[in-house]
Amino acid sequence: MPSYKAPVEDVKFILQDVLGIDRFNNLAGFAEASPDVIDAILQEGAKFCEEVIAPLNLPGDQEGCTRHPDGSVTTPKGFREAYRAYAAGGWMGLAAPAEYGGQDLPHTINTVMQEFISSANLAFGMYPGLTQGAIAALLVHGSPDQKRTFLPKMVEGAWTGTMNLTEPHCGTDLGLLKTKAVPNGDGSYAITGTKIFISAGEHDLSENIVHLVLARIEGAPAGTKGISLFVVPKFLVNGDGSLGPRNGVSCGSIEHKMGIHANATCVMNYDGAKGWLVGQENRGLNAMFVMMNEARLAVGVQGLAQSEVAYQNAASYAKERLQGRALTGAAAPDKPADPIIVHPDVRRNLMLVRAFNEAARALVLWAALSSDVAHRSEDPAERQAADDRLGLLTPVVKGVLTDLGFENAVRAQQVLGGHGYIAEWGMEQFVRDARIAMIYEGANGIQAMDLVGRKLPKDGGRALMAFMGEVEAFCRENGAEDGMKPFVEPLAKGLEQLQGATMWFMQNAMAKPDNAGAGATEYMHLMGLVALGYMWGKMAKAALARKAAGDGAAARMDAKLVTGRFFMERMMPEAGALARRIRAGSDAIMALPAEMF
Template sequence: MPVYAAPVKDTLFILNNVLKLDTYSNLPGFAEATPDMVQAILEQAATFAEEVVQPTNQAGDEHGCTRHEDGSVTTPPGFKEAYTQFVEGGWGTLTAPPEYGGQGLPFVLGTALEEYLISANLAFAMYPGLTHGATAAIEVVGSDEQKKKYLPNMISGKWCGTMNLTEPHCGTDLGLIRTKAEPQADGTYKITGTKIFISAGEHDLAENIIHLVLAKMPDSPDNVKGISLFLVPKFLVNEDGSLGARNAVSCGSIEKKMGIHGNATCVLNYDGATGWLVGEKEKGLAAMFIMMNAARLGVGLQGLAISEAAYQNAVIYARERLQGRALTGPVNKEGKADPIIVHPDVRRMLMDIRAFNEGARAMAMWAGLLVDLVHKAPTEEDRQHADDLIGLLTPVIKGYFTDKGFENAVLAQQVFGGHGYIREHGMEQFVRDARIAQIYEGANGIQALDLVGRKLAKNGGRALQAFNKLVTQAINDGKGREELKPVAEALERSLGHLQAATMWLMQNAMANPNNAGAAAYPYMHLAGLVGLGLMWLKIGSASLDALASGNGDERYLRNKLTTARYFADRHLPDTASLRRKVEAGAETVMALAAEDF
C-alpha cells in the first residue's frame, strides 16, 4: 500500500529562503503569515493530508463513485468523513476573503495545502479545488447579491461548486455549445442542455452544489461571442438562505474512466433548470476563464503532486528491494544482493524525478506568490508585472508540469519493475491518475498554442521580456558564485536557445501559421526547462546563503546544490534539441495528405 509524507521542510525552505515571504509583510494578509504561523499551518495541513486524506486514496480508486436510480451519487468509503473534517478544520477558508468568512491569508499558502491534498488523494482534492475555482469567478464577476448569497457557504465548504463547459459534440471549441438559456419574466433563466465530463458534478459530500454553466440566449450569436455564464444551484436557495426545492439538473451517468475513480465525473442534464446570469450577457467566456486559469494552475500542481507521491514510494522500494550487486562491488556484504538504489540507472530515474519535483515546487510556489501580487502589490506597475508573469507561466505550468508528472509516475513505476504493474503497490494508480492532468482544463497541445499564439505576443511581448530579464539577472548572480557557476552557464545556454526559438517564431509564424502550430509543443517544454533552471539557480543561491550564515540543515542544503548540478547537467541540455524541433517548422509535419494517414 502506498504511503505519503507531506514535504513541509521543503515548502518552508522555499517560502522562507527562496521567496523570502517575510519581505512582503507590508501587504494585506501577509502580516498575519508570520514564520511561526506558516509553519503551524503547514504542519497541521500535513497531518490532515497524511492521516485523514491519504488513507482514502487506494480504496477510493477501487470502489469509485456509485450512481443510484434517483440520480444521486455516493462517493467512496471514507470520502464524506474526510470532507467533513476538511470543512470543520476550516481548510477551505484559508486564503478566501474575510468578508465572506475566509481567513485572508496569502494564496501562496493555499498552493502548498493544495499540493499536499493532491498527493494524498487527487480525486478527493478535486472536490474543494473545483469549488475554489467557482468562488473565484463569482467573486470577480458576480453581483453583490450573488456574492452574499453563495460565497460564504461555498468558501466554508458547506456547499461545493463546479464548472460546466464541455458538451457531447464539443470540447475546446466552446462556440459550438448548444445549451440554451431562456429568459423568464422574473429575471431568471431556464437552462436546457447536456454537459459531459463534469468533475464533482453530483455527490454526497455537501448539502448543495453550485454549478456554473456556459449557455447561449436565444437572441445571442451562435458562436463563441454568444456565450453567457449562469449560476445553477442543485437546490434552489430561499431568501433566508435555507435550501428550497430541487432544481431541474440531474446526473444522467458517471463516466467510466481510466483514473480518478473517486471523483464523480458526470453527465449532467439540464431540463429547464432555474439559473441566474453571472456577469454581463455574452461575456461568459471571459468569466469562465477566471475559473479556468485558476484551475490550470491547480492542474499543474496535480502533475507535481502525483510526481512527488510516486517518487516517495519509489525511493522506499529502491532502498528495500534487493537485486543484483553494485557495479563497484558488494554494498550489502552480509546479504546475497544489494538494494537496487545502488544501481546508476535506478539513481537516474530517482534523480530525474527529484530534480523536477523540487524545482517545480519552487516554481509553483512562485506562481502562487505572483497571484497574490496581482491583487496586493503596492503599485500598479508591480501588479502589472506580476500579472504579465503569471499569464505567461500558466500554460507552461499546466502543460509542462503535467507532461513531466505523468512521465515521472511512469519512471517511479519502472523502479518497482513488475511489482509496479501490480495494483497492491499503488504505482499503477499514480500512472492512471496522472494521465488526466495532461488532458482536462485544455489539453496540453492547447496550452502550447495559448503560449505561442497569445501569451508571447501580448502587449508587444512584455511578459516574455520581463521573464528573460529575471533569468538573465539570476544567471549573472549565479556566475559570480563558484559553486553555482556551472548551473548559471548551463542556464545561459538554455536561455539562448529559448530566445533563438522565439526569434524564429517571430520570423516564420506569420508567413505560415502552421509553423507556430508545429513549434508550440517543443517551445512550451523549452520554456518549462528554462523556468525550472531559474528556480534551481534561486534554490542554489538560497542554499549557499543559508550555509554561509550557518542556518539550516547542512546536509539538506548540500543536497540542494547537488541536485541543481544534476538538473543543469542532465536536463538543461535538452533545450538544444527542443530549439531544433521548433526551427524544423511545419513542412514535414503537414506534408502527408489526410488520407495518407
C-alpha cells in the same frame, strides 16, 4: 499500501529562503502569515493529508463512485467523513475573503495545501479544488446578491462548486455549445442542455452543489461572442438562505474513466433548470476564464503532486528491494543481494523525478506569489508585472508540469519493476491518475498554442521580455559567485536557446502559421525547462547562503546542490534538442495528405 509524507521542510525553504515571502508583508493578508503561522498551517495540513486523506486513496480508487437509480451519487467509504473534517478545519476558506468567512491568507499558502492534498488523494482534492475555483469566479463576476447567497456557504465548505463547459459535440471549441438559456421574466433563466465530463457534478459530500454553467441566451450571436455564464444550484435557495426545492439539474450517468475513480465525473442534464446570469450577457467566457485560469494552475500542481508521491514510494522501495550486486562490488555483503538504490539506472530515474519535483514546487509557488501580488499590491506597476508573469507562466505550469508529472509517475513505476504493475502497490494508480492532468482544463497542445499564439505577442511581448530579462540579469549577477558557476552557465545556455527559438518564430511563423503550431509544444517545454532551471539557480543561491550561515542544515543543502547539479548536467541540455525541433518547422508534419494517416 502506498504512503505519503508532505514535503514541509522543502516548502519552508522555498517560501522563506528562495522567494523571501516576508518581503511581501506590505500586502493584505501577508502580515498575518508569519513564519509561526505558516509553520502551523503546514504542519496541520500535512498531518491531515497524511493521516486522513492518503489512506483513502487506494481503496477509494478501487471502490469508485456509485450512481443510484434516482440520479444521486455516493462517494467511496470514508470520503464524507474526511470532507466534513476538511470543511470543519477551515481549509476551504484558507485564502478566501474574511467578509465571507475565509481566513484571507495568501493564495500562495493555499497552493501548498493544494499540492499536499493532491499528492495524498488527487480524486478527493478535486472536490474542494473546484469549489475554490467557483468561489474565485463569483468573487470577480458575481452580483452582490449572488455573493451573499452562495459564497459564505461555499467558503464554509457546506456547499461545493463545479464548472460546466464541455458538451458531447464541443470541448475546446466552446463556440459550438448548444445549451440554451431562456429568460423566465423574473430575472432568472431556464437552462436546458447536456454537459459532459463534469468533475464533482453530483455527490454526497455537501448539502448543495453550485454549478457554474456556460449557455447561450436565445438570440445571442453565434460562436464564443454569444456565450453567457449562469449560476445554477442543485437546490434552489430560499430568501432566508435555507434550501428550497430541487432544481431541474440531474446526473445522467458517471463516466467510466481510466483514473480518478473516486471523483464523480458526470453527465449533467439541465431540464429547464433555474439559473441566474453571472456578469454581463454574452461575456460568459470572460467570467469563466477566472475559474479556468485558477483550475489550470491547480492542475499543474496536480502534475507535481503525482510526481512527488510516486517518487516517495519509488525511493522507499529502491532502498529496501534487494536485487543483484552493485557494479563496483557488493554494497551489502551481509545480505544475499544489494538494495537496487545502488544501481546507476535506478538512481537516474529517481534523480530525474526528484530534480523536477523540487524545481516545479518552486515554480508553482512563484506563480502563486505572482497571483497574490497581482491581486493585492497597491502599486500599479507591481501589479502589472506580476499579472504579466502569471499570464505567461500559466500555460507553462499547466502543460509542462503535467506532461512531466505523468512521465515521472511512469519512471517511478519502472523502479518497482513488476510490482509497479500490481494494483496493491499503488504505483499504477499514480500513473492512471496523473494522465488526466494532461487532458482536462485545456489539453496540453492547447496550452502550447495559447503560449505561442496569445501569451508571447501580448502587449508587444512585454511579459516574455521581462521573464527573459530577469533570467539574464540573474545569470549576469551570479555568474562569478563562488559555487554558482555549475548552475549559471547551463542556465545561460538554455536561455540563449529560448531567445533563439523566439526569434525563429518571429521570422518564420507570421508568414507560415503552421510553423508556430508545429513547434508550440517544444517551445512550451523549452520555456518550462528554462523556468525550472531558473528556479534551480535561485535555490542553489539560497542553499549556498544557508550553508554559509551554518544553521545546521548543511546536509539538506548539500543534497539540494547535488540535485540541482544533476538537473543542470542531465536535464538542461535538452534545451538544445527542443530548439532544433522548433527550427525544423512544419514541412514534414504537414506534408502527408489526410487520407495517408
